[in-house]
Amino acid sequence: MNENKVLHSVAALFDTPDKIINAARKVKDAGYTMFDVNTSYPVHGMDKAMGLGQSKIGYVTLFFGFAGAVFIFLFMGWSMAINYPYIVGGKPFFPYQAFIPITFEVTVLCGSIATVVGMLAVFFNLPFLSHPIHGSNYIKEVSVDKFGVVIEAEDPLFDKNKVFEFFKNLGAGKIEFIYEPEKQAIKILQPKFIVFLAVVAALTSFSTYFTLNKLMYIVPFNWMDNQKKSNPQSETNFFYDGYAMRTPVEGTVARGFMPYPFHEQALPSEPLANPTLPTKQILKIGQEKFLTFCSPCHGNYAEGVSRLMGQFPPGPTLHSAKIIGYSDGMIYNIITNGQNAMPSYAYQIPREQRWAIIDYIRVLQRAQNPKPSDFQAIKELNKESGKNVVN
Amino acid sequence: MSSTEIGYIRKELPEKIKTIGLTLFVVGTALGIIGFLIDPQRASLSYLVTFMFLVSIGVGSLFLVALEYAVGADWSTPFRRISEFLAAVIPFLIILVIPLLFNLKYIFPWTHKSIVDSSVMLKGKTPYLNVPFFIIRSIGIFLIWWVFYYFIIRNSRKQDTTKDQYLTKKNINISSGFIPVFGISITAIAFDWMMSLEPNWFSTIFGVYYFSGTVWCALAALTLIVILLNEHGYLHSKIKSEHYYTLGLLMFAFTVFWAYIAFSQYLLIWYADLPDETIWFMHRWVGGWKVVSLAIVFTHFIFPFFYLLSYNVKMQAKKLKFIAIWILCAHFLDLYWLVMPGMSTNGYQYSFSWMDLVFPVAAVGLIILIFKSLSHKYNLLPIGDPKLQRGLDFHL
Known part of the structure; x- marks a missing residue:
């Protein structure tokens, strides 16, 4: 009934971890390379059984970790010692000791982000919308309590009937053929969608404008907010020059303030007398x-x-x-x-x-x-x- | 589960080891006694470094044993016995400390009344830093360790014959009690025997600093012995590179932990820049000590860090053996660096002495002798332990 569909892979289910390790080893030994194992929890020893080499993700972490460390160290050095030399706490311009905690943090940050992004983008080839095995019965079983192995049709040794027989000889519980899903054209630029986008854009702009320019200035109770007075640094019609702030009249002397008249080199015969008594x-x-x-x-x-x-x-x-x-x-x-x-x-x-x-x-x-x-x-x-x- | 089921075949270690150990111990001890007769002051400081090294190995190994019980680890069960044998240094500490107790005046400035009277800070510290209380504290802590050692190890050995699973449970309880006691006592030992060499200086993180080195050193000793024994087939055929990898991983973790603690101590003192605190680093930054300080950074952190970072190194017995020896030496250098520059506080001038190399020889000899005699009496694998099979089947 599935004659017109493209075969993606053949999947087999096993009941115990021992069986799946054995199956993985046999699949590897049979010379298949495009195969994968799905289990509901990590099974120890699987890497060896599948013949997987060491993951290369460590090098990504290493490179980006060190890149981050070197970058932030030099950046701090540049900003503290070259761009804006500034003494902080009596330390030298280039206090490398103080940089180490931040260098450490940035190393960890860059290393971990690069690991996650690198793992998803480079090694898992994400993002993709869907994987053919997602729609299968097989994935439902292996995410509950079964252990499964999948051989993909792209494998050079792949032959539908041979693989079927092979799995059967291994003692597989269930064997399932997984087909590529029908290609569905995804139309993003449909008229409906464009209208929807336009309406959302208009609504967002209007509500932003309304909130920032109108709603914020609506005062529920105008108690003592507006008073008939001139505030400092503001305009007024009361004075002829329009300034609310006034300067003192020329020659004003503040209370308790005696201006000091001499600003030049004084003479030993300075006449100013000491106003205090030596009590x-x-x-x-x-x-x-x-x-x-x-x-x-x-x-x-x-x-x-x-x-x-x-x-x-x-x-x-x-x-x-x-x-x-x-x-x-x-x-x-x-x-x-x-x-x-x-x-x-x-x-x-x-x-x-x-x-x-x-x-x-x-x-x-x-x-x-x-x-x-x-x-x-x-x-x-x-x-x-x-x-x-x-x- | 009998030993045949597990597949452990007991083999006697060659007698040659005993000869080597005895030679090292006798030669080291004889030269050490000569050292004490010639220059008791210099000899007691050299002896202190080695003594702290033995404390590191002994109590660090007991901590590893207790940790395995407390957290229920099974990967390390196949070589728990090795740590137990190393922890057998603990009962000897009570004897080994005696030469130091008789020479306290050569080691600690605060034993001199004139020095104490000249410093307000030292006068304030006398309720803690006085000779009787110091001796009681040290002996008390060694006794407490010995009690814990006695019970944990007795239960573990009993299990070899009885196969009683209840003993594991009992040991989990004892170990959970030991770990907090260990945390406090190792701090007290570090404060007493090393920080008080320069009694005006203080650092609250010093105990953690010593602890990190202790566990690091104990792990390195364990790794070295496990690999040596396993290569010659004295352990179990199922112990393989994945076990080594985990040991290497823990060593790596403690390398970073040590660096974290050491830098935390340094950074705060560097930031505050108070004369009372910086003087400790100043003593370690004058003359040749500057080179040693930089060498500590390299040998204790930078080199082991980059070396152990690699997956392949941790999987290879030969390379791990190398780094284990390196770590033991680096920890010894670290202790040397902690103890020796403080001499000037006590009014002596530092110079390198042949005695610094004599005592470690005796210590290595002692450890070999203890190990040999214990391996003669007991199995190298805890064959009655219910976790052993899981430990042998360990996968990454």
Whole structure:
């Protein structure tokens, strides 16, 4: 009844794994090459029985794994060290140690993807729509509990009756002839289908446009969203120039802000006076800020010997007669605008603290060059408290 | 199932092996004793390296035995006995540790009061790192291993005559108990005997590092002996290249595992770049140690990795034998690299000594002697094991 169909293969079913291994070995020994075995679970020893060599897929994995590793390693090196050299965490521009985890990941990623794709595309010849044995009774049986072997008609030794006899001698349970399915022309460009595509395209475009441009701006409750005011950085009709943001009137002085008038090299006779009184509290602030900002170069006691000695232009001692002679305003100017190698500290130290530092510097200078009255005062202090306050 | 059904014919190992083992052991031990008399400090450090190597082989092999029971593997059943014989080093560890316990002051800086007093960190560590607790800990751990060894191996040997399947079940329970105990104890041993050589340094992954090397080394020893015995027909005709392949595969896996752990340790220290931590690598990056460090990367990872990557290598007994010997040497070098550079912390200057080669000779001799005497008494295959037939029929 199937006379006009093309024979694809002859399939035989067996009941036990031992029988199928034996059958596979016999088929191989008989010289057939275009044959395959289908089992419902992996049967150990089948590769050997079928005479299969080692799969070549390992080489695909190897090649793509290494290609991925080399690519990502060089890419990271290029981007970190050549294209945009940037120090991260104090490491060199080419921190190859940090690249290794990513190299490893990319090796695995490329290797595994290449394995799957290579296996499907190259070794299984996918994609194809259907295989002739899919429609057969044979495939139903082997996917449940039987073991089957198929010899394809393309095999050079293939002869329908011979193969039938061969399987029968092997003790096959059932033997089935599998035919090529009738070729069905697949027409994709039917008018119906084109109309369908057009309708889908139109619907998609419209709904996208509607969602992004209309639906998103429909506000269910317009509570305090729109107010009669001008927001920053926006336009307004209220002012003549159309800007909502205003600049202060010329000459405005902010509250609590005293502009500093001198921006050039000040003279030792700088007239600006120190607005602070050297109280204990002020001196404490001055000491703290001095130790933070000044001591790295000028030293903890302003003696000019500091912990950055030799790594940086040395800060001079502040105990020289020249600097003792400076007015407070002059020192203030130097802290504010910088001098020689010293940068401006206007942005690090607020104004009050700058004055406090100057008070503290004066204390340090006085401590280096004490007057006889100072000793007297210390003695009196010691006497008053009954112990050695200051040595 | 009788032994005839399985097809195992027991053959006595040649007496020549005993002679070789005895010669190596006697020569190594004699030279080692001379070493201890000449320079006890250098000798005890050399001895420590070899001792750690024996710990690796012994407890690593016991771990492999326990692993086989716990996961119900059958492919390795035909050569479980070989691992059991190697694990017989464990009872000897309690004796072998004695020379070290008498020479603790030469090995560990924290035994010196002056060094401890000079460091805040060491003072804080004294509740853990003090001589009495150290000795109790070490002996205790060796005893615990010995107890597990005793029960697992006794059951396994009993099965040869009784064929009692219940013994396998019993061993599964014991092994499942042993594996977590092993995990903790091997960490403690690694911390105590190797990390505390430089007591200011610490790395929490150090125990895992030693563990990975341990199992790697035990696998290599197993592979080497299995192939040697099987080539001369002492095992079973059914043990074939597919069994070798699986052993090679496990060695490959542990090569990668070791690299993963070693690099994890290195990367974190490299990233943080804290002086307390980097000093350990600095000791291993000065002078000739730099070469050794790079050699470790090559011998312990790069070469075995590419060598074992190939399917054909893992199927060939000859090539596997080569890599097994390579791995044993690489693990020894790794231990040497872990122990020796720390000497400077204890105030000594490193130099290569002939003693470094003497103790391994004695250790190899000892292992051969143990193996020979045990193979004289017991079968080389666990013939009563219900999994044996499946193991012999193993296919890829």
